[in-house]
Amino acid sequence: MRLTDEEQAMLAGAAGEPRRWAIQHQIAVGEFFDAADLVPVSQAHIMADTESLGEAGVRFLEDLAAAPETERRVRIPTLTDPRGLDFQTYKRLGQTEAMAALESRAIVALKAFGVLMTDTCINYQTIMPPTRGEHLAMGDTGVVIYSNSVFGARSNFEGGPSALAAALTGRTPRYGYHLDEHRRATRRFRLDVQPRDLSEWGALGGMIGRECGSYWEVPLIEGIEAAPGSDALKHFGAAMASYGSTALFRIPGMTAESSNLDRRPLAGMPAGRRRSGIETISRADLDAFIAAYGAAGDKVDVVVFAAPHLSLVEMAAVADALAARRVHPETTLLVATSPEIKHAADRIGLTRRIEETGAVVAAGICFYQSYAGEMAAANGWKRLATNSAKLVNIIGGYGYQPTLLSLERCVDSAVAGRVV
Amino acid sequence: MSIMLRCHKGIGPAVTGTALVAKDNFSARYDLDRKAGTFSRPTHALAGQSYAGKILVLDQAKGGVATAWMLHEMKSSGVVPLALVFNRVNPILAQGAAFGGVTLVDRFEGDATDLIRTGDRLRIDPAAGTVEILNR
Numbered sequence: 001m002r003l004t005d006e007e008q009a010m011l012a013g014a015a016g017e018p019r020r021w022a023i024q025h026q027i028a029v030g031e032f033f034d035a036a037d038l039v040p041v042s043q044a045h046i047m048a049d050t051e052s053l054g055e056a057g058v059r060f061l062e063d064l065a066a067a068p069e070t071e072r073r074v075r076i077p078t079l080t081d082p083r084g085l086d087f088q089t090y091k092r093l094g095q096t097e098a099m100a101a102l103e104s105r106a107i108v109a110l111k112a113f114g115v116l117m118t119d120t121c122i123n124y125q126t127i128m129p130p131t132r133g134e135h136l137a138m139g140d141t142g143v144v145i146y147s148n149s150v151f152g153a154r155s156n157f158e159g160g161p162s163a164l165a166a167a168l169t170g171r172t173p174r175y176g177y178h179l180d181e182h183r184r185a186t187r188r189f190r191l192d193v194q195p196r197d198l199s200e201w202g203a204l205g206g207m208i209g210r211e212c213g214s215y216w217e218v219p220l221i222e223g224i225e226a227a228p229g230s231d232a233l234k235h236f237g238a239a240m241a242s243y244g245s246t247a248l249f250r251i252p253g254m255t256a257e258s259s260n261l262d263r264r265p266l267a268g269m270p271a272g273r274r275r276s277g278i279e280t281i282s283r284a285d286l287d288a289f290i291a292a293y294g295a296a297g298d299k300v301d302v303v304v305f306a307a308p309h310l311s312l313v314e315m316a317a318v319a320d321a322l323a324a325r326r327v328h329p330e331t332t333l334l335v336a337t338s339p340e341i342k343h344a345a346d347r348i349g350l351t352r353r354i355e356e357t358g359a360v361v362a363a364g365i366c367f368y369q370s371y372a373g374e375m376a377a378a379n380g381w382k383r384l385a386t387n388s389a390k391l392v393n394i395i396g397g398y399g400y401q402p403t404l405l406s407l408e409r410c411v412d413s414a415v416a417g418r419v420v
Numbered sequence: 421m422s423i424m425l426r427c428h429k430g431i432g433p434a435v436t437g438t439a440l441v442a443k444d445n446f447s448a449r450y451d452l453d454r455k456a457g458t459f460s461r462p463t464h465a466l467a468g469q470s471y472a473g474k475i476l477v478l479d480q481a482k483g484g485v486a487t488a489w490m491l492h493e494m495k496s497s498g499v500v501p502l503a504l505v506f507n508r509v510n511p512i513l514a515q516g517a518a519f520g521g522v523t524l525v526d527r528f529e530g531d532a533t534d535l536i537r538t539g540d541r542l543r544i545d546p547a548a549g550t551v552e553i554l555n556r
Binding site for chain 2: 049053139175
């Protein structure tokens with residue numbers, strides 16, 4: 001990789017151990033992907049929940065954060081993805097003091113770097129929307145796909161260590177979605193169906209992601225009749241990234257870069273995976289995808305609105321759907337949003353309207369990143385209902401039986417105590 | 421007797437071990453019981469099987485960002501695959517392997533999940549970009 005004099009000095013340790021570690025990590029990753037050089041980035045976003053950090057990851061952060069302040073401070077605005085635990089709600093959710101203690105240690109370490117503890121996966125809605133052509137180091141697959149697709153910004157999936165490295169060096173290896181050549185559409189889909197709500201937008205994203213099945217595929221989607229809006233594209237992209245590891249989609253006339261269609265197969269893909277032509281998705285296809293998770297009549301243990309965090313508009317929709325009814329005593333209804341939206345919901349009165357029904361509103365956690373397996377064991381949870389296709393995809397690995405319903409049916413199920 | 425497969429230059433130390441192969445994808449968060457060291461996602465082709473100490477040979481890396489931290493934690497607990505061999509990975513798996521010091525290679529001439537069989541003895545040299553099947 002080509003390095004500037006400043007980067008060479010960082011690698012030699014002249015800017016301290018944290019930046020030496022960071023650039024050495026970035027060179028290893030950059031060389032794996034044949035990056036020619038490093039590109040300056042304007043923001044970093046770190047996924048650093050303690051469930052995935054573990055004791056080893058927290059210790060790594062603490063060791064790095066012990067460097068002198070000038071050596072450890074981040075060089076660009078650096079945000080955090082949701083945390084493993086909300087200190088206001090963890091006891092109600094069956095999380096432990098040991099989890100809280102580990103979380104506290106991680107927060108102290110991250111703050112020592114000068115990281116802004118935003119604790120959200122909807123920073124593009126609530127903190128600082130990216131702009132077209134802006135190079136970023138975003139650390140949440142839903143944030144990356146939304147930033148790349150809707151705004152035309154440029155980011156790869158940056159895992160926690162790599163996003164921290166980008167924060168410390170102010171740059172990232174130039175490969176993947178930083179380059180024009182990877183941003184061309186490689187697959188075409190045509191919709192014969194218009195999704196009716198957020199759960200269906202997520203399901204549609206999940207279907208396209210599963211079909212693409214690779215980080216290096218870029219789907220172009222035709223046949224969407226009206227601009228879906230931010231929350232729909234949020235669920236659509238997050239599910240696509242979850243099911244397919246997809247990082248960029250194009251909707252002609254709606255996403256930032258939509259006219260540049262090139263179905264050239266990517267180098268390195270096994271020949272059997274190359275496809276051409278247009279794949280059509282019908283109402284029957286969408287219904288079948290959702291029906292695969294169906295569980296009508298089953299007792300429901302936990303209803304979750306999260307993954308991604310709820311916007312203020314979604315918070316209002318949950319409050320309206322609850323309509324002052326009581327959540328069933330044997331069912332937990334959990335709503336997860338960002339600290340910013342939680343503050344707004346408190347001020348506007350939405351939190352009170354939701355919590356008066358017996359529901360829990362948590363800030364800065366996103367459920368699946370929050371010791372979901374341990375919460376299931378502690379609370380006896382098995383059957384989960386949600387309107388998030390992304391959550392449905394993830395949570396099976398934690399021992400849950402997920403079912404995908406509209407927001408209204410999720411709320412009705414929470415009230416009834418069974419899937420309605 | 422051996423078969424030499426060529427791939428892109430990889431990450432991590434050279435290792436020798438036994439292959440566990442499936443035509444499926446991989447995410448540490450979505451698919452694994454990381455304490456037991458088994459595939460926990462019921463729909464995964466390797467559901468119920470142990471990955472500890474094995475060379476995992478799979479198609480693609482998928483899904484969440486968490487794998488980048490998790491390989492490091494898995495390595496420190498000792499319940500970790502010996503190496504990862506994929507047709508094509510996403511950045512997260514490469515970042516996780518680099519951070520955790522886990523051997524990773526991808527981009528073969530052909531489909532690695534056809535070329536390699538479960539039980540094969542493999543020697544992986546990431547710096548050279550080679551995987552040698554020692555038993556055939």
